[in-house]
Amino acid sequence: MPAPCTIGIDVGGTKILGLALDPLAPQRPLAEREVASAHGGANLIAQVETMVRGLWSDVAPRSVGAVGIGLPGLVTLRGVLRVGPNLPGIVDVDLLAVLAPTLGVPMAVDNDGNCAAWAEARCGAARGNDDALFVGLGTGISCGLVVDGRVVRGAHGFAGEPGHMTIVPGGTACACGRLGCWEAYASGTGLANLARRAAVEGRLDGVLRRIGGRLAALRGEHVTAAAVEGDGEAAAVIAEFARWVAIGLSNLANVLDPSAIVLGGTMMDLGAILLEPIRAAFAREALELGLRSHTQVVGAQLGRRAGAVGAGLLALPPSV
Amino acid sequence: MPAPCTIGIDVGGTKILGLALDPLAPQRPLAEREVASAHGGANLIAQVETMVRGLWSDVAPRSVGAVGIGLPGLVTLRGVLRVGPNLPGIVDVDLLAVLAPTLGVPMAVDNDGNCAAWAEARCGAARGNDDALFVGLGTGISCGLVVDGRVVRGAHGFAGEPGHMTIVPGGTACACGRLGCWEAYASGTGLANLARRAAVEGRLDGVLRRIGGRLAALRGEHVTAAAVEGDGEAAAVIAEFARWVAIGLSNLANVLDPSAIVLGGTMMDLGAILLEPIRAAFAREALELGLRSHTQVVGAQLGRRAGAVGAGLLALPPSV
Numbered sequence A, B: 001m002p003a004p005c006t007i008g009i010d011v012g013g014t015k016i017l018g019l020a021l022d023p024l025a026p027q028r029p030l031a032e033r034e035v036a037s038a039h040g041g042a043n044l045i046a047q048v049e050t051m052v053r054g055l056w057s058d059v060a061p062r063s064v065g066a067v068g069i070g071l072p073g074l075v076t077l078r079g080v081l082r083v084g085p086n087l088p089g090i091v092d093v094d095l096l097a098v099l100a101p102t103l104g105v106p107m108a109v110d111n112d113g114n115c116a117a118w119a120e121a122r123c124g125a126a127r128g129n130d131d132a133l134f135v136g137l138g139t140g141i142s143c144g145l146v147v148d149g150r151v152v153r154g155a156h157g158f159a160g161e162p163g164h165m166t167i168v169p170g171g172t173a174c175a176c177g178r179l180g181c182w183e184a185y186a187s188g189t190g191l192a193n194l195a196r197r198a199a200v201e202g203r204l205d206g207v208l209r210r211i212g213g214r215l216a217a218l219r220g221e222h223v224t225a226a227a228v229e230g231d232g233e234a235a236a237v238i239a240e241f242a243r244w245v246a247i248g249l250s251n252l253a254n255v256l257d258p259s260a261i262v263l264g265g266t267m268m269d270l271g272a273i274l275l276e277p278i279r280a281a282f283a284r285e286a287l288e289l290g291l292r293s294h295t296q297v298v299g300a301q302l303g304r305r306a307g308a309v310g311a312g313l314l315a316l317p318p319s320v
Helices: A041-059 A095-103 A112-123 A188-200 A205-210 A220-228 A232-256 A266-270 A272-285 A303-314 B041-059 B095-103 B112-123 B188-200 B205-210 B220-228 B232-256 B266-270 B272-285 B303-314
Strands: A005-011 A015-021 A031-036 A064-071 A081-083 A091-093 A107-111 A132-137 A141-147 A260-264 A296-299 B005-011 B015-021 B031-036 B064-071 B081-083 B091-093 B107-111 B132-137 B141-147 B260-264 B296-299
Touching: A005 A041, A005 A112, A005 A303, A015 A041, A015 A303, A031 A041, A041 A064, A041 A091, A041 A095, A064 A095, A064 A112, A064 A303, A095 A107, A107 A112, A107 A303, A112 A132, A112 A141, A112 A260, A112 A303, A132 A232, A132 A266, A141 A232, A188 A205, A188 A220, A188 A232, A188 A266, A205 A220, A205 A232, A220 A232, A220 A266, A220 A272, A232 A260, A232 A272, A232 B232, A260 A272, A266 A272, A272 A296, B005 B041, B005 B112, B005 B303, B015 B041, B015 B303, B031 B041, B041 B064, B041 B091, B041 B095, B064 B095, B064 B112, B064 B303, B095 B107, B107 B112, B107 B303, B112 B132, B112 B141, B112 B260, B112 B303, B132 B232, B132 B266, B141 B232, B188 B205, B188 B220, B188 B232, B188 B266, B205 B220, B205 B232, B220 B232, B220 B266, B220 B272, B232 B260, B232 B272, B260 B272, B266 B272, B272 B296
Parallel strands: A005 A064, A064 A107, A132 A260, A260 A296, B005 B064, B064 B107, B132 B260, B260 B296
Antiparallel strands: A005 A015, A015 A031, A081 A091, A132 A141, B005 B015, B015 B031, B081 B091, B132 B141
8 A cells, every 4th residue: 555645736827737746756756737827816726626636536546645735926824825926916815725624635835936945955956955945047036945954934934035135226127126136137037138238238249130130029048049059149148147146146155054056947947058157156256165065056856846846745744 | 959050152353251141041141251352263262261160150159051152253063163254363263172071061152143143032132033033233244043943054054144145246345355245335344335435425524524534534433423413414324324234134034034133233232323224224125024014123132242142042952
């Protein structure tokens, strides 16, 4: 009789990914489902419930012992999603209150960055590290902190939002309405900002030619694609981007002194073309790195599944 | 028969403060000693040992159950001081290895910011808070983090050094050799930097007149003293300073989501003239403060004794 499995759901702005996991081998899902995200809180709850029941039937006759859900936004300690920048119109959604009674198993609801951090710390790139950060570089920056082997949630549940550290007072406008946030420089949005400035200043002519000179169409992907193909100007913009990423990582290292900094998110699908310049820049930016012999910057191992794996693992009782 | 007391020693760049404490009432020391700091690692160890033995005899016939020592610098998880910016010539000092055998009681050696944070969280301004930050504004910025009721040390013991977060890339030179650290803007040194710039730009004429127009002599204390006396230009520089402090506090709140941010250090002896502008600036800088109903910025309660009190408490077994 195999142990009960755990179900992990990762809610994103565009899609919802669900996994059924064996707690003893969570990196190899037993079942996987994905749907496009609907709008509105009620639809979100219905979609999650449908996906959980679907995964439950996928693994039958095996039982399900826990369900975890990761949400992209500020999630309280009681699992209520207060706001999510990529979930327009969804405010104060309490998945736990609706789903826990009907599902009848232990549930956890947490921020998606916390989930990804927990997954990478338990069975990914930071396995064996009690002090680890996950930093996800996508449209924005998601993050989760593990300190002394536990996820840090803070007093309200909102810990781990370094994307909105001010690193340039009065700097580039951020989606949050403030100026000079790390996310405005060191995310996909940040790379697009840097690329536009470089193009205007004539430092990205090759890339601009490829897209017909339409500055407004310039995106981060154009720069990374050109860098992969050996465009020197694009590589220079990537190096500039890497420095901005490293400034924030160095700030986090000064505050938390982790042994593993795991870089994930959709941008890191590019691999070494981003990871290596970020590592090099971190080695220049970090304070007293010579004394921090255990601190490593590594690429995530669980990829797009990290959030769902971590959500499933966070729902398990601590002893498992 | 009263419980054994604990001894806490706070080593600073200019003086060493020692307290004998009743663990049940640590805010009222049983004995107190202070000496000027000598130079050199061997002298430091001898001074600390002399002070411990002195305090021990001060409280006789009561017994001593533990000794804790706070050091101003990077202290490893095993209690070795690697480097301390205000302890010139003192590198890789292992107080524990020398003193633990001769004293024969449990000992703790930790960073002084960690000690102060622990003291304020246990019996000071953050009492009752499981998630608290201590930020000490003096010549530099010292700090300690309490998360989930425990001091955060990180993978090497170097957590809690936000003074060296980069908040202005390429900005003002910091004592650490890097550019644009928070400490270069939001410490006593930072206030002096801001004051000199204001004076050069003709925004601090009254203060400059008082010190005979000698720009090189201008210090932060001149600005705070003038602000206390109602000088509007000085108050404007204090407001500017408060914004820099708040930027760093906001960054820390985004990362750690504390319920209490305790401001201490020698600068905070000034009280409301600094605390109120910092609170006002934090309310403007912080992200989603409306959702962080528990987050308060408060003045430290233990003053110059915080480090020694916390060192003594950290040396106690966890159950006390």
